[in-house]
Amino acid sequence: MSSGNTGGDTRANGRVAVVTGAGSGIGRSVARALAAAGWSVALAGRRAETLTETAAEFADPAAALCVPTDVTSAERVADLFTAVRARFGRVDLLFNNAGTFAGGGVPVDELDPETWRAVVDVNLTGAFLCAQAAFRAMKEQDPRGGRIINNGSISAHVPRPHSIAYTATKHAMTGLTKSLSLDGRPYRIACGQIDIGNAATDMTARMQAGILQADGSTAVEPVMDAADVAATVVHMAGLPLEANVQFATVMATTMPYIGRG
Template identity: 35%
Template sequence: MGRVEGKIAFITGAASGIGAACAKILAREGATVVMADLQDEMGQGVLAEIRDEGGDGHYLHLDVTSEQGWANAMVEVMSKFGELHILINCAGTTHSKSSFPSEAEFDEWRSIVSVNLDGTFLATKHALGAMKKSDPVNGSIINISSVYGMVGLPGIGAYNASKGGVRIYSKSVALSCAQEGVNVRVNTIHPGIIDTPLLQRALSRNPDPEAARMRYDSLQPVGHLGQPEDIAYGALYLASDEAKFVTGAELVIDGGYIAR
C-alpha cells in the first residue's frame, strides 16, 4: 500500500522480536530500512528476508549505549541516504530475575537503565539531529516503552523506572520539537506481554516452560500473548503521515492488560 513509501527508517533491536517485525512491515510499505543491532548474523538474516520480498534495507552493528556508535551510525545513514525520516527505538533488556528492592543489584540496575533509557536518549538525540538536516523536515520518532512504564510490577524496579523514563522523556522531546517548530513527532508505544525471544528466554528458565506460558496467556484479557507484528502495525501508523497530528502520545497495545 506504500504507507511509508520513500521514507528512510532507522530501527534498533532489529535482529529479532518487535524490531525485526517493524523492519519487515515498514519495508513492505515502501520504506528503506536501516537495521541496527548487536546480533549481526541474525540481523543480516532479517535483511535477507526483506530483500527476498523485494524490500530495500541496510544493516549496521550498533551498541545503543555508545554515543560514538550513534554518531558514526548517523554519519553512515546521512552519507548513504542523505536524509532520515523515521526512528523506531526497539532495543531493550530486562531483569534476569525478580528481586526485592533491598536485595537488588546496582550493576543490574545500571545495565538495564543504560540500554533502555540511556539508549533511548542517545537514539533520540542523534536521530533528531539527522532528521533536522532533511529537506523538508518530516520526522517521526517512536520509542518503545512498555505497559510497565505505566504501571508497576513487584521485583522489576529498574525495568519499571527505565520504561517510565522513556515515556516521560519522549513527551518532553515532543513538546520541544513543537515549540521550536521542528516537524518531528515523538510518541511511545507500550506493549503488553509479547511473544518475543526475550520472553522465550525468560520462560526457558522456568522449571515448566509450557505451564509458565499458559499462565502468561491466562493473564491477558484476550486470552493469549501478543505477537511482534501487533506492535509493528502500531509503529507503522505512527511512522506514517496518517499520524501527522499525533505527538507526545502513548499507544498502548496490550490485549487489555492494564484496562482492568
Template identity: 40%
Template sequence: MGRPPMRHAPFAGQVVWITGASSGIGEALARAATEAGAQVVLSGRRAGELTRVAASCAGRLEPFVLPLDLTRPQDFAPAAAAVQTRFGSIDVLVNNAGVGQRALAQETLPAVERAIMEVNYFGAIGLTKAVLPILLAQRSGSIVAISSVMGYIGTPRRAAYAASKHALHGWFDSLRSEIGPQGVHVCLVCPGYVRTALSHHALTAEGTAHARLDRGQARGIAPERVATAVLHAVARRRDEIHVGGPELWAVRLKRHAPRLWHWLLRRAVRSGRI
C-alpha cells in the same frame, strides 16, 4: 536484479532505522516496514541475526545492516552519520531495543539496574540526540520509543525495567513539547505482553539471562501486531499508542482507580498469579 515494485507502499522513499532489529518486535517491524516500501536500517549487537532478518525482508529495497551496541554512546553520532551519508536522510528512528528484568528489587545488583537503564533509557535518548539534528534540519520525520505498559505501572521482579520505561515517558513527552513546532513527530508505543524472546534475554538479580519464556510472554500478542500498529502510528503522527491484550486495562485502572488497582495487584501477588 531488483525486486518488483510494490502495489501499496505507504513508506516508499522513507528511511526507517530500527534498533533491536535482530529479534522480536524489531524483526517484525523490519519486515513490515520493508513491505511498506521503506529503506530499513537494522541495528543490534548480533550482526549474524541482523543479516538473517535482512534476508527475510521481502521488499523492493535491501535492508542496510548497521550493528550498534547501545551501551557505546561514542558510536551513536558516527552511526547516524553513516546512515545519512548512505541514504541522504533519516525519516523514522524506532528506539525499540530493550532488555527485560526478572529479579526482586531488593536483590538486583546496582550494576544490573544500571545495565537496564543504559540500554532502555540512555541508549534510546542518546541515539535520539544523535539523529535529532538531521531530522530538525529536514523539518520532518518521526522518533518512536517503544515503551511498555510498564511505563505506567510497576509489578514484581521488574522494578528497574519499569523505571526505565517510566523514564522514557518523561523524556520523550518533554522532547515532543520542545520540537513539535519544528515538524518532528514523537511517538511513545506501549505494548502489553508480546510473544518474543524478551523474558529469555531478561536479566536476573546477578545479570545472567533469565533464559525462560514465561507465562505472560507466551500468552502475548504476535510481534507483527505491534509492528503494524507502529507503522499506523507513524503514518498518522500519533503521540502515543497502546497495543496488546487484556492487560492494557491495568493502565486505565491505575489512572482512574489507583486504590483498586493496588488492591488487585496485592491480591494477584499473594495468590501467586504474578
C-alpha cells in the same frame, strides 16, 4: 553531516527508517513490516548475524542497511546515523526499540547496582542517545522533520513484581517522549510512544510458562502476535507530520493489565 536527500539507493517513496533492537522480537517484526510498506530500513543491533537474518526476508535487498550498534555508546550511535545518511540521504523515522529486562525477577533488596546501571544504560541512556542523533538529523535535513516512536511498554504505567530497574526506565521513557514531542515542534519532529503488553517474543516466553503475579501467585498469561504490534507502528509511522499518535497501548486482550495489582 550533510543535509538533503543526497544519498544513493533511496527508494521511490523516499521514506527512511532506523530500527534499533532489529535483530529479534518486536524490532525484527517492525523492520520487516516497514520494509513491506515501502520504507528503506536501517537495522541496528548488537549482532551483525541477527540483523542479516532480519534483512533476509526483505523483498528488496537495497532497502536494508545493517549497522551493528551499541546504543549505550554515543560514538557508535553517531556512526549509525552517519551511515544511514550516507546510504539513504535522510532519516524520516526512528523506532527506538532496543531494551533489556536484565535483573527482572530479582527482589529490590537483592538487585546488584551494576545490573541497575546496565538496564538504565540500555533502556534510558541508549534511547536518549538514539533520539538525540535522530533529532539532529531531522532538524538539519531538507525537507526538515521526521518522527520518533519510542517503545515504552505497559511497564511505563504499572510494574510487575521484582522489576524495579525495567519499570523505572520505562516510566522515564514517557518523560523522554513528552520532552521530545515538545522540543521537536519548531522542527516538524513528531514523537509518540507505543506501550506494548505481552507480544510473543523470546523475552515473553516465560509468560507462557507461568509468571509471578501481584498477589504472589504464578499464572500463565496470554500473548499476542508481534505482527500486530508492527502493524500499529507502521500506522503511526505513516501519518503526516501534522498528526501524531502521542501514546498507544497494544496488548494481548485478556492479559492481566487492567486492574493489575
